[in-house]
Amino acid sequence: MSNSQINYFIIDSSSSIEHNDVDFKYYSYQNHNNNQLHKGDLIIYRRSGSASEWGNEFYLYGAGRFGDVVRQDPTTGNDIVTIEEPYLFSHCLMKQNLRTFDWTFRKFKGKWSNFFNMNGITQINEHDYRGLLERQKNMTPEIPELSDEEELLAVKCYQAEKNEMYFINDEAKGIKTYNAVQKFFADKVKFNYHYKSAVAGPVDEDDLVVARIIPWSENQEIRLDPRNGISFTKELAKAFTAGYFTFNDKGHIIISDVSAPDAETDKLLNKYKNRKIHMNYQYSPNREYLQYHREHIFKR
Template identity: 30%
Template structure:
């Protein structure tokens, strides 16, 4: 089993998992690593090694001087390039493949799809399914990137967290699924960020809008917003928000 050649499908699923795990939780004892190993008939150590290979080709880690494991670079690099070229297609197809390996349908993996697409057929249904699946996966990636915590408040209750886009969903189709375009925020701060009531400067500190500061006398402002000005957010384990995206948000969305 140790000498069995890795297939493209297996490498695709390894990258799918790599994107969903915090950087410090990719070893062979991680439950998600063990689960994928079981699905693929491989050892957890083999899966962990492939995750290290993907860390080696990940541009973010290259910029940080973190090298990962270089031994399998030639095998994993084309898979990474496929993801970088078309995240939309790659993530959706990798989720379909993961469902198949687990002998499930895509609806079994994401049960809410059944009622979200009820009554739809053909291309209309297919498009919505793809959009929703990728939104769910993007949330998983962003949540993992911020260790399951709101970057501002530290809240770690998954049901209260949102994968907030910096470049709005409607503004840039190409960057919708870019991990560098996501921040994990609680529902309150996600809404405030989305509406331009708060923003992030390029040093990753919070700025509060004049529109919100006008409510400084309100008890809710004192409780939830008064301490935010110049507060540095908790930085992610892998992908920091692109400064160009933050600048766009400050210029085009933030109310000033």
């Protein structure tokens, strides 16, 4: 139901301690100079191009509700506000995902310059807010519906990974963790690979899945580490998980001498023999994880 008392915004966040921003927890802004935002307003997070890890391209990645002012920073004059009801997108919305979006708060003329306000706070309408949430959800139909507790856990996974804390147990406060972790982990890995296959190049995104290098059940300490995941087509992911190919430390494919159960898989693997993984060095697979895969999963 529409609520005329609620306003809707896209806000920029750098998730920077220097700016007192902590994604899905705190937001800092100049309330005295810009009093648009009020408790109860709904927001969508945007990482601006200048703060983006993805080739200076902005993206939308989550949502929440404005809460109470918990502190005023005397140095900057900023209000620090809590974020309630945090919600992590199951698919970051990149430029290419938004070009065909039916924006109604402002006419999109094909260029993003000046589309979002320079002060980092852009007021939109309920139609656009609901539509953006629906867009990201529709891009990942394979993600199961999560409970409110699981959604919150997915956000905590996001925050833990930001702090390079990769451990998670099978359960957290009685909640099975796997689905929440997968929501965070799968999109994080695909995002790092620019929503492409690590070896096959551009493919239909519906055909992309994430394979863990070290299986979920083998090591709780690295379950949230995106460097333990690789984005593949479904066929390659299945072959990698089964051990019919692996990678050396430099990222080149090594094909097993053991034939796959079907000729089509063998043919596919031979097509990519000696192919090097396409990856940003910063997010490339951990060499220790690849070594584990070669020693314990790769078929010899």
